[in-house]
Amino acid sequence: MKNIIKDLIKESLYKINKDKNISIENIEVNLCKDKKFGDFSSNVAMRYSHVYDAKPKVFAEEIIKGIKEDKNILKIEVAGPGFINFFVSKGSQFEIIETILDQEQKYGKNKIGSGVKVLIEFVSANPTGPLHVGHGRGAAFGDCLSNLLKENDYDVVKEYYVNDAGKQIDILTLSVLQRYHELIDENYKFEYQDLYKGDYVWDIAAEIHRNYGNDFFIKDLIKYTDKLVDHYILNIKNKFSDEKFKKIKDISVKFILENIKKTLNLSDINFDSWFLESSLVNNNNLKDIIDYLNKNNNTYTKDNAVWFKSKELGDEKDRVLIKENKDHTYLSTDIAYHKNKITRKFDRVINIWGADHHGYVPRINGAFNIFSEGKSELIILLVQFANLYRGKEKVSMSTRSGDFVTLEQLLKEVGKDATRFFYLARKSDQHMDFDIELAKSNDSNNPVYYIQYAHARICSIFKQLEENKMFFNYQKEHLELLSKEEELSIVKKLSSYPDVIKKSTEKYEPHLLTNYMRELAQEIHSYYNKFQILVEDEDLRNARLALMEASKNVLMNSSKIIGIKMPNKM
RNA sequence: GCGCCUGUAGCUCAUCUGGAUAGAGCAUCGGAUUUCUAAUCCGAGGGUAAUAGGUUCGAGUCCUAUCAGGCGCACCA
Numbered sequence: 001m002k003n004i005i006k007d008l009i010k011e012s013l014y015k016i017n018k019d020k021n022i023s024i025e026n027i028e029v030n031l032c033k034d035k036k037f038g039d040f041s042s043n044v045a046m047r048y049s050h051v052y053d054a055k056p057k058v059f060a061e062e063i064i065k066g067i068k069e070d071k072n073i074l075k076i077e078v079a080g081p082g083f084i085n086f087f088v089s090k091g092s093q094f095e096i097i098e099t100i101l102d103q104e105q106k107y108g109k110n111k112i113g114s115g116v117k118v119l120i121e122f123v124s125a126n127p128t129g130p131l132h133v134g135h136g137r138g139a140a141f142g143d144c145l146s147n148l149l150k151e152n153d154y155d156v157v158k159e160y161y162v163n164d165a166g167k168q169i170d171i172l173t174l175s176v177l178q179r180y181h182e183l184i185d186e187n188y189k190f191e192y193q194d195l196y197k198g199d200y201v202w203d204i205a206a207e208i209h210r211n212y213g214n215d216f217f218i219k220d221l222i223k224y225t226d227k228l229v230d231h232y233i234l235n236i237k238n239k240f241s242d243e244k245f246k247k248i249k250d251i252s253v254k255f256i257l258e259n260i261k262k263t264l265n266l267s268d269i270n271f272d273s274w275f276l277e278s279s280l281v282n283n284n285n286l287k288d289i290i291d292y293l294n295k296n297n298n299t300y301t302k303d304n305a306v307w308f309k310s311k312e313l314g315d316e317k318d319r320v321l322i323k324e325n326k327d328h329t330y331l332s333t334d335i336a337y338h339k340n341k342i343t344r345k346f347d348r349v350i351n352i353w354g355a356d357h358h359g360y361v362p363r364i365n366g367a368f369n370i371f372s373e374g375k376s377e378l379i380i381l382l383v384q385f386a387n388l389y390r391g392k393e394k395v396s397m398s399t400r401s402g403d404f405v406t407l408e409q410l411l412k413e414v415g416k417d418a419t420r421f422f423y424l425a426r427k428s429d430q431h432m433d434f435d436i437e438l439a440k441s442n443d444s445n446n447p448v449y450y451i452q453y454a455h456a457r458i459c460s461i462f463k464q465l466e467e468n469k470m471f472f473n474y475q476k477e478h479l480e481l482l483s484k485e486e487e488l489s490i491v492k493k494l495s496s497y498p499d500v501i502k503k504s505t506e507k508y509e510p511h512l513l514t515n516y517m518r519e520l521a522q523e524i525h526s527y528y529n530k531f532q533i534l535v536e537d538e539d540l541r542n543a544r545l546a547l548m549e550a551s552k553n554v555l556m557n558s559s560k561i562i563g564i565k566m567p568n569k570m
Numbered sequence: 571g572c573g574c575c576u577g578u579a580g581c582u583c584a585u586c587u588g589g590a591u592a593g594a595g596c597a598u599c600g601g602a603u604u605u606c607u608a609a610u611c612c613g614a615g616g617g618u619a620a621u622a623g624g625u626u627c628g629a630g631u632c633c634u635a636u637c638a639g640g641c642g643c644a645c646c647a
Contacts, residue, residue, distance in 0.1 A: 030586070034592095039627080041588060048626065056627060081627055082591045126647070244633075305645055316573065316643065323645040330647045346586080358574055359642040382575085384640085425572055426583070431640070433582065438596085447595075453609050464606050496586090503586065515584065529602090529611040570609070 001093065001495065002029045004072065013044075014067030029086075031492060036235045038075070038085035039093070039492075046082040056082030093480040093488060096495040100550040101474070106558050110499045113154030119341055120146050121275075122352035123264070124161040125543075127256040128172045129198055131263050131407040133434070134354065139407070140384045140423035140563070142352045143269045145381075145562040152505050157346070159273040161337060164253050165281045166330060170233045172185075172196055172256075177236065179205035180248075181221050184214060188221060194229045204255045208248065216248060261293040263408045267416055268563055280336045286328055289336045290321060298370060308335075309559035313366025316359075335367040338378070342368070347411055348377050348509075355382040355429065367400040381508055383428045389435045400427055414439045417564040421448045424562060425514040447518050451555065452567055454521035454528075458552040459568040461533050465545070468534070486527045487547060493520050497554050510562070517558050524551055 006027045013019035022044065027300070029042045045060035052059065060078040067076060072092035079085050100107045122142025125135050142158070145526050149156045168566075176196040179202050181188040195201075218224070224235040237245050280286065290306065293299045298309050299321065306322035308331065321332045335344070349368070355362070361380050368378040388395040388405060395405060411419055418439040425447065426432040438446065465472060481489070482546065497516070505510040533544045559566045 032590095034590075037590070041590090046589075071614085083590070128647095163647065166647055191607090233604095303645080307645095320645045325645080327645080328643065334647095355575075356641055361574090384575085430583085431576075435582080438582090449609055450595095453607080457607065457610085461606050468606095499586080507587080511584085512586080515594085525610055526612090528606080529608090532606070534606050559640080570607075 001072065001088060002040065002499075003051075005042070006069070008067050008070060009042060009044060009063060010075070010100050011068065012063050016062055018052055018062075018230050022048055023221055030498060032085065035205070037079060039085070039088040040086040041079075042084045042086075043082075045078075045084060049082065054190045060084050089109065090483070090488065091480060093491055093495070094482055096431075096491060097479055097546050097550045098476055100494060100553050101546060104553060105557060107538045107553060108498050109151050109153065110498065110502060111153045112502065112505075113149060114150040115155070116348065117155045117157075117346045118149055118350060119157050119159055119344070120350040120352070121159045121161055121341075122151070123260075123269075124163070124259065126163045126168055127260065128168050128196060128252045129256065130200060132412055133388050133405050133407055134385050136267070136407040136410060137423045137428070137432075138352050138354065139264065139267060139269055140420045141381075141428050141510065143267075143384055144420075144513075144562060145350070145352075145505075145508060146561065148505040148510060148513075151501050151561060153346075156273045157273055159275055160271045161275050161277065162253075162257065163276045165333070167230075167233075169249060169253065170469045171229060172201075172252055173245065174233060174236060175201050176204045176208070177216065177248055178221075180208055180216060181218070185215055188560050192225065192232075194357075201496065202258065207255065208251055216244065228236075234431065246534040248324055259408075263406070263411065266411045275340075276335070277333055277337070277440050280333050280340065281328075285340075286332055289332065289339055293321075293335075293367075293370070297372060303497070308363070308367070310363040310366050313362060313369070315362040315366060316324065319363055323466065329485060331395040334364060335371075338364060338368050338372045342372050342376050346376055348379065350379045351378070353380060353382055355384045358382055379508075381428065384431045386423070386432050386434045388431055389437075391435065391437045392415050395436070410436070417452075418446065420446045420563045424510045427509060427511050447514075448564065450525075451517050451521040451559075451570070452565070453570055454524040455552060455555045456560075456568060457528055457565040457570040458524070458548045458555075461545070461548060465534060470534070470541075472542065472545050472549070474542045474546045474549075478539050478546065481540045481543045482547060483535075484531065486523070486530060490520075490523045490527060490547060490551060493523055494550055494554055497558070513558055514562060517555065517562070520551065520554065524548075 001223040006024055006029050009027050009029075010019065010022075010024045013022055026047075027042065027044050028047070032038055032041050045063055046056040049056040054062075057078055060082045064076050064078065064084060067073075071522075072089050073086055074089055075087035077085050087187050089151045091493075092461045120142060121136055123131070125131055131139070139307050146158050147155050171194065173535050175197070178188075178195060179190065183202075183205055218236075218239060224232065224239055226235060290299065293308065300307050300309065304324045305320045307318045308321050319331055320329050321335075322328055338349070351364075361382075365378060365380065368376075372378070402548075414436060422434055422439050439448075462472065482491070493516075500512055500516045504510055531544070533541070533548060535544070537539050556566050
């Protein structure tokens with residue numbers, strides 16, 4: 001209907017010879033908030049009156065005069081400062097029910113992204129410990145965004161970047177090694193502040209001891225400790241062979257990755273690709289990257305280090321690529337990683353990062369543009385952290401002490417559906433408070449149950465129908481019997497669903513969809529309370545059932561995108 | 571100190587890329603069930619959109635300043 005109106009306006013503009021500066025994409029037509037203004041409204045006259053040096057109201061009148069008759073449009077009028085309001089026939093609005101019942105799972109999908117390859121990288125938490133509640137938001141967000149992109153027919157690859165190289169992993173290895181010694185001989189107990197302290201470190205140490213006995217035991221380990229963690233690592237590496245150190249490292253990373261995958265599975269998140277940082281470090285990639293930047297005049301040498309000229313790309317200052325000691329920095333591998341993404345020929349590359357990384361955006365953006373040469377687009381989306389509450393009480397989260405709520409604990413306590421929904425219900429770049437008590441509650445406080453209940457109620461109607469030996473025998477003509485305000489309101493809501501999908505995707509804002517679901521559920525509950533659906537009149541009954549079936553369909557389609565269940569019974 | 575983000579009802583948040591009278595939920599108060607699930611519905615109160623200017627037909631939305639909060643400012647990852 002919206003598009004019909006857009007076409008009518010465009011045609012009119014052409015007729016009055018004022019279409020040159022207004023393309024059809026720029027004609028905005030919206031559902032009216034208040035029905036006294038009609039069903040649809042457009043602001044073209046106000047928006048473009050200055051182009052033709054006309055008063056908005058006069059311009060609007062002119063446009064209306066040029067609009068040809070259409071069987072669906074009952075009345076058009078100018079209102080307020082120059083809105084053009086359209087009053088539309090009921091019949092034309094209820095037609096959407098037919099469309100929804102026809103398209104089923106396809107309703108809401110579109111082809112905007114056909115043939116566009118998108119890589120979406122998210123979570124990518126360091127494999128140095130289990131996922132915590134902060135990661136959960138990015139995980140839900142990335143997964144839902146992937147679903148949305150697929151709904152728009154984009155070709156999506158979901159990737160997890162595993163930081164399995166570098167210092168943090170060495171520190172993890174050291175942590176495991178130390179616990180391993182404590183397991184074997186309690187005299188080895190000593191505190192070292194910079195090491196990882198969570199229980200999972202003990203678990204890994206125990207597993208190693210189970211499988212390898214005392215193979216990695218160093219008799220006088222204490223002699224090799226050093227206040228500087230770098231030296232400590234070096235000492236151990238020297239004491240062990242490289243293979244021995246790597247063995248512990250590999251076991252530890254594998255252990256933690258399995259734990260991470262398990263947690264993600266609990267949340268119904270599956271990645272298509274696990275990209276290892278180590279795969280970039282182990283070959284000549286890095287050297288090639290630096291050489292290329294060199295040739296391109298993007299680097300210089302100062303204080304025996306190689307610097308990336310990121311300042312001229314919008315960064316606060318230049319950054320080191322190769323340290324004085326010839327080690328590469330994290331930035332160089334990250335540039336290599338993004339170069340690799342470009343090599344894989346993605347049209348769009350989406351990174352979902354924690355908001356604390358925002359300072360890192362300009363340098364990666366800059367590097368990306370050097371390598372992509374405009375053939376690929378990088379979009380970095382920042383997800384704010386979530387504060388965890390139990391009712392009024394804030395749950396403290398300190399990673400250092402190992403005293404934090406893991407995502408796994410949260411999922412087990414709250415459940416997958418509520419967890420995902422709560423994470424997604426807020427704008428991602430906005431701080432949020434996640435109340436565990438609220439998410440767990442199974443009463444009206446909880447929007448998840450509210451929405452699921454609407455679905456279950458509709459299912460229950462159809463069950464009742466069957467039990468009463470009646471059948472859903474819908475025909476298109478029945479729709480004309482729908483006349484209640486509430487029915488029209490639901491239908492309008494249903495017809496806006498494809499727009500919601502489009503918009504949530506374009507803006508990368510899944511919360512628009514969760515809001516929509518809540519609003520739709522509300523209309524359904526309201527209607528259910530006010531009107532009987534299984535009425536005597538067979539035709540009216542079928543019409544109302546068709547409306548309910550269509551609503552159920554939309555709830556189901558949207559719930560799949562959010563990633564929550566829609567139970568038939570509650 | 572510099573940079574980025576945020577400030578909307580007592581609380582948690584929306585506001586459809588600048589539109590008509592700023593909306594929901596929770597909390598508070600009052601009502602609804604012999605009828606398809608009351609995990610529901612209906613109604614009421616509650617606002618200087620942090621503050622002050624500016625841009626225009628029109629500003630919570632864009633610009634500037636101030637105040638308050640979060641985050642970031644490594645040859646760490």
